[in-house]
Amino acid sequence: MDNGSSPVLLSVRNLRKYFPIRGGLFSQHIGDVRAVDGVSFDIHEAETVGLVGESGCGKTTVGRLILRLLDPTSGHTFYRPDGAVMGRLNALYGTLESLRGGPDGEVPSSPEALSALREIDTIARTYSLYRKSSGAMHKLRGKLQIVFQDPFSSLSPRMLVRDVVGEPLTIHHIGTRAQRYQRVAELMTAVGLNPDHLWRFPHEFSGGQRQRIGIARALAMRPDFIVLDEPTSALDVSVQAQILNILRRLQSEQRLAYLFISHHLSVVRAMSRKVVVMYLGQVVEWAPTEDLFSRPLHPYTQALLAAIPVPDPTLHRERIILKGDVPSPAAPPSGCRFHTRCPAVMPICPKVEPRLLEVRPGHFAACHLYPGQPSLGPGAATNAPSAALPSSAGALSTPFPGTAPSLVPEGPGAGR
Numbered sequence: 001m002d003n004g005s006s007p008v009l010l011s012v013r014n015l016r017k018y019f020p021i022r023g024g025l026f027s028q029h030i031g032d033v034r035a036v037d038g039v040s041f042d043i044h045e046a047e048t049v050g051l052v053g054e055s056g057c058g059k060t061t062v063g064r065l066i067l068r069l070l071d072p073t074s075g076h077t078f079y080r081p082d083g084a085v086m087g088r089l090n091a092l093y094g095t096l097e098s099l100r101g102g103p104d105g106e107v108p109s110s111p112e113a114l115s116a117l118r119e120i121d122t123i124a125r126t127y128s129l130y131r132k133s134s135g136a137m138h139k140l141r142g143k144l145q146i147v148f149q150d151p152f153s154s155l156s157p158r159m160l161v162r163d164v165v166g167e168p169l170t171i172h173h174i175g176t177r178a179q180r181y182q183r184v185a186e187l188m189t190a191v192g193l194n195p196d197h198l199w200r201f202p203h204e205f206s207g208g209q210r211q212r213i214g215i216a217r218a219l220a221m222r223p224d225f226i227v228l229d230e231p232t233s234a235l236d237v238s239v240q241a242q243i244l245n246i247l248r249r250l251q252s253e254q255r256l257a258y259l260f261i262s263h264h265l266s267v268v269r270a271m272s273r274k275v276v277v278m279y280l281g282q283v284v285e286w287a288p289t290e291d292l293f294s295r296p297l298h299p300y301t302q303a304l305l306a307a308i309p310v311p312d313p314t315l316h317r318e319r320i321i322l323k324g325d326v327p328s329p330a331a332p333p334s335g336c337r338f339h340t341r342c343p344a345v346m347p348i349c350p351k352v353e354p355r356l357l358e359v360r361p362g363h364f365a366a367c368h369l370y371p372g373q374p375s376l377g378p379g380a381a382t383n384a385p386s387a388a389l390p391s392s393a394g395a396l397s398t399p400f401p402g403t404a405p406s407l408v409p410e411g412p413g414a415g416r
Contacts, residue, residue, distance in 0.1 A: 006045040009257050015039045015075035033330045035061045037281040046255040050272030058281040059261045063227040067144050068129050076128040092116045142221030149230035151210035155202040162198035168220040187216040208239035225257045277301050280337045287363035297365040
């Protein structure tokens with residue numbers, strides 16, 4: 001499980017999704033909500049990637065874009081690119097990154113950039129999910145699944161559990177009716193429910209049991225990858241642990257890859273091999289889980305981790321209180337989008353957008369506090385922070401204790 005040397009299953013590159021804003025007498029296009037704005041990361045086979053950030057930062061939209069439940073404004077999600085293709089994609093996107101210039105980070109229309117874009121487009125015709133025909137995408141649907149946040153509204157109240165779980169098999173014409181029933185019964189057992197429950201309606205179950213039904217439905221087509229969109233947020237703590245144990249066991253048995261979207265950082269730490277941190281539609285940091293939790297680099301990540309409650313009344317930590325509110329994605333700040341709330345803002349931050357660069361081996365951050373970022377040019381003001389970060393986040397070597405929950409084994413009453 002979570003083997004970083006395994007092949008890349010999904011490679012998300014420069015993914016953007018803008019929702020148009022219309023107004024006026026003729027509903028003219030007057031702006032865009034930049035829900036996702038240039039997100040890139042990879043998911044390997046049998047790996048769990050955690051995706052965290054405040055509400056409204058674009059986490060759920062990223063998950064839906066990866067599954068092509070939404071079509072992107074631009075960018076690609078490459079499905080199962082082989083090693084040679086991944087190497088070439090890395091080189092091409094590296095070329096585009098090196099050509100970015102100016103405060104807005106736009107890529108100039110140079111011959112080198114156009115050549116790289118043409119080659120990326122050629123690769124996308126074979127590997128990008130957004131270039132697949134409707135027929136090809138229909139075949140891939142079984143390999144790419146989702147477990148929704150609300151285990152009640154995601155299940156039809158008019159369908160028996162037998163039909164809810166077996167519907168994917170029916171849609172894809174898999175097996176006879178008897179074979180589908182046998183498969184559904186196996187799935188119910190796999191998620192810790194009694195096959196007799198197949199003859200009930202969703203409202204007859206508790207929240208934890210309904211979430212198990214949602215997981216069973218996602219497993220029906222034997223997928224490679226599942227988006228887990230806040231799968232435990234509506235459940236109490238004991239049931240959360242049972243659901244997480246089920247997900248871990250299924251991943252080990254079936255070599256599943258997960259995108260684990262959550263606000264619960266302790267759960268993310270327990271489940272994920274690496275963590276991607278988003279703020280206002282962009283990735284500000286990503287790293288292996290323990291590296292990110294023990295030595296966070298970006299001030300936003302440091303503030304998130306400092307807010308984790310520690311179950312020790314004698315332990316006192318200095319909190320990082322972020323000023324102001326999250327800006328609107330319809331009018332994001334110039335430069336670094338976090339500069340309006342950052343405790344270490346510098347003169348360059350409102351003017352130049354930072355790039356996501358490798359600060360330490362395998363640890364990436366988009367912040368002007370670290371070398372390699374674009375500058376204002378000769379004669380510009382020095383990039384000295386206007387305020388020091390609190391000591392609880394500034395040393396970057398202080399671990400955050402008590403953040404990993406102990407997952408309890410399943411027992412009597414599981415799912416309640």
